[in-house]
Amino acid sequence: MPEIASLARDHPRIESVFGPLTDDEDATLRSFFAEVDRELQGLAEDVRGGTKGLEVIWSRLGQVQVFGDVAARGVSFDVGLYPTWCFGNRSGEPGWGIEASIDADCQHSVDHESMDTVWDRGDVEMSTPEAAVRELVEAARQLHRLACEHPLEYWQALAKD
Numbered sequence: 001m002p003e004i005a006s007l008a009r010d011h012p013r014i015e016s017v018f019g020p021l022t023d024d025e026d027a028t029l030r031s032f033f034a035e036v037d038r039e040l041q042g043l044a045e046d047v048r049g050g051t052k053g054l055e056v057i058w059s060r061l062g063q064v065q066v067f068g069d070v071a072a073r074g075v076s077f078d079v080g081l082y083p084t085w086c087f088g089n090r091s092g093e094p095g096w097g098i099e100a101s102i103d104a105d106c107q108h109s110v111d112h113e114s115m116d117t118v119w120d121r122g123d124v125e126m127s128t129p130e131a132a133v134r135e136l137v138e139a140a141r142q143l144h145r146l147a148c149e150h151p152l153e154y155w156q157a158l159a160k161d
């Protein structure tokens, strides 16, 4: 089982995601995470869904990521940030991947037995922690915009025949 801690509530250390940080760097990164939390909360209110805000998730085998989602009536709006080594990058260079997607409960006649990804921002890679968290803010804003531009039924319909 992974270990999960809320960034806003538990204030977990974030060095396992970013490497060593000064107090100033730590505060700056957390201010961007707080901005992401505000976007997720606003999105949740607009779609009358729920969110726990951003969480840090540590797997037993050492991978780590920052993840947040908003769930509303079978649709999930997800953002995530992870060090690129988590997915096999062995360049030895620091890097962080930022992803965002919208998933909907599968209602296809041939059931995919999970949620279907109905929109994907595409992985973006950044080479500094601050650029990575700024990109995470952008990703969350984009999700919020999309959630305002289309009703939930639009996303639900993309996972139907």
Ligand SMILES: [Zn+2]
Pocket: 106, 107, 108, 110, 111, 112, 113, 116, 159
């Ligand atoms: Zn499906």
